[in-house]
Amino acid sequence: MPAASFGRILPRSFYARPTEVVARELLGRVVAVVAAGAPGRLVAGRIVECEAYLGRQDPASHAFRGPTKRAAIMFGRPGILYVYFTYGMHHCMNVVAERDGEPGAVLIRALEPLAGQALARERRGGRADAALMAGPARLTQALGIDLAWNGADVCATSRRREAIGAIVLREGRRVADAEVVRSGRIGIREAADWPLRFSVGGSPHVSRPHPWAARLATAGRAGR
């Protein structure tokens, strides 16, 4: 599948907006990665689930304690990749939002595989397609993303492209409000009920069920 069919690369102005808006608008967009270790082999997926992590007012955000060495990147330029390591074995991938100087990032939680499933499966130890990219640590493994990718620019060719490879986000197809499900966030204690998780309703590629959820286009909450 040619990369051109995924649309234009999203411009930096796309990310220079409130983190919640960026998270909602990222649904349906396409992550495309060609790692230096696997030249010419594209792995791509459509974003079906993501979460917004805000600034100092959000106790679940790495930016909560200010611009520490790890979190400083969240205070910087939008459209930059923020990769962190957790649980001693997993990598998670975020894209920095808000204008330069304001903290915020969107955690990519699940992708629908679009290209490069064979390579993704190799990296994932031959796991079934259903579990290839459905989960924040699963998708980084499938894409070959680790700490070396922290700071990569998803808007354009990175200076470090030769060392690590290239990652871009393309426009794909915007998801309509009626398809967007909003719910509480996953895997955190503080502020887990803040409605900052966004997913594509009915997608079989979402990582896990919702504690509670609401469709954007309808009023009120759907039950558990």
Place this chain on the structure above:
DNA sequence: GAACCGATTGCCT
């Protein structure tokens, strides 16, 4: 310099 925690997953019961 050391202790503690974690934006998770996979395997076990």
Place this chain on the structure above:
DNA sequence: GGCAATCGGTTCG
């Protein structure tokens, strides 16, 4: 549904 694995970042002394 429960829990071990495994190590960087943060915090505290």
